[in-house]
Amino acid sequence: MRQWSDFDKFGHVTNRFMPSTGEGETIASQASTAINKLVYKWFNDGDVFDNTYGMEGWANDLSTYANWLANHIEGAEEVLDGITDCYNDDDYTELLYELCDICADLEDMENRDELPADGSIYTEKGRYKFEEHNDDDEEWW
Numbered sequence: 001m002r003q004w005s006d007f008d009k010f011g012h013v014t015n016r017f018m019p020s021t022g023e024g025e026t027i028a029s030q031a032s033t034a035i036n037k038l039v040y041k042w043f044n045d046g047d048v049f050d051n052t053y054g055m056e057g058w059a060n061d062l063s064t065y066a067n068w069l070a071n072h073i074e075g076a077e078e079v080l081d082g083i084t085d086c087y088n089d090d091d092y093t094e095l096l097y098e099l100c101d102i103c104a105d106l107e108d109m110e111n112r113d114e115l116p117a118d119g120s121i122y123t124e125k126g127r128y129k130f131e132e133h134n135d136d137d138e139e140w141w
Contacts, residue, residue: 028113034065034121050128067126
């Protein structure tokens with residue numbers, strides 16, 4: 001079972017390409033930001049990028065990050081489509097780890113850093129969805 005500390009392996013990429021604010025001005029900074037948002041929100045809040053399958057997310061819509069990665073980073077969509085096979089926390093954590101692996105190659109990220117930002121990780125449309133649950137229909141004890 002992977003833990004948050006296992007993601008330290010990707011620190012060299014995060015430290016190099018993560019912008020101090022916003023999503024950055026290159027594909028590399030956008031990719032780093034989107035992936036880091038997905039990982040952070042999972043470990044900190046229990047949020048998932050698509051809660052229409054087996055995984056329940058909390059209250060934050062992260063689908064735009066996943067949609068941006070699927071639309072702009074080669075290999076990301078294949079990994080993200082694994083959400084259909086995520087039935088527990090370990091499955092989802094492993095999916096995120098595989099996603100990080102796609103952007104762990106420093107040379108690939110340096111090439112992406114030569115490309116200007118494309119679209120926005122905050123508004124990207126695509127196949128991944130987050131459906132809000134109506135708390136009025138549930139009993140709270």
